[in-house]
Amino acid sequence: xxxxxxxxxxxxxxxxxxxxxxxxxxxxxxxxxxxxxxxxxxxxxxxxxxxxxxxxxxxxxxxxxxxxxxxxxxxxxxxxxxxxxxxxxxxxxxxxxxxxxxxxxxxxxxxxxxxxxxxxxxxxxxxxxxxxxxxxxxxxxxxxxxxxxxxxxxxxxxxxxx
Numbered sequence: 001x002x003x004x005x006x007x008x009x010x011x012x013x014x015x016x017x018x019x020x021x022x023x024x025x026x027x028x029x030x031x032x033x034x035x036x037x038x039x040x041x042x043x044x045x046x047x048x049x050x051x052x053x054x055x056x057x058x059x060x061x062x063x064x065x066x067x068x069x070x071x072x073x074x075x076x077x078x079x080x081x082x083x084x085x086x087x088x089x090x091x092x093x094x095x096x097x098x099x100x101x102x103x104x105x106x107x108x109x110x111x112x113x114x115x116x117x118x119x120x121x122x123x124x125x126x127x128x129x130x131x132x133x134x135x136x137x138x139x140x141x142x143x144x145x146x147x148x149x150x151x152x153x154x155x156x157x158x159x160x161x162x
Contacts (some may be wrong), residue, residue: 015073046160048082053091055072094159112149
């Protein structure tokens with residue numbers, strides 16, 4: 001019960017996601033510069049985190065743009081350049097959680113099949129309702145979690161959501 005080809009194409013059409021943890025690799029040098037020049041701590045700015053989450057680095061032109069490849073405005077570029085290590089780390093954490101969500105969503109149908117198989121094997125007549133009847137409370141909770149993951153519509157990335 002894998003995802004359909006249409007569902008997989010939908011995910012494939014998503015903006016290119018960075019590898020998990022890639023934004024945090026920038027934090028060491030930035031933190032060193034901030035410490036070296038004694039710049040005071042700045043509270044994380046949500047709009048900067050949102051821009052970092054929406055940024056896509058184009059190595060061919062060494063520029064940063066939105067996922068739809070429209071260039072950042074000068075104001076957006078300045079905001080991204082002024083990002084603190086905490087803002088970069090938070091954007092990285094959000095993107096890591098989203099990548100994990102995508103993988104979980106794609107794998108949910110197979111995980112549900114794998115979860116149900118032992119219960120269905122114990123029944124003389126295959127029925128999901130009967131399988132639920134022989135589950136304990138923890139197993140029912142896991143079944144419900146997996147069922148929700150399978151039936152949940154796909155959610156695109158949005159800052160502060162993941």
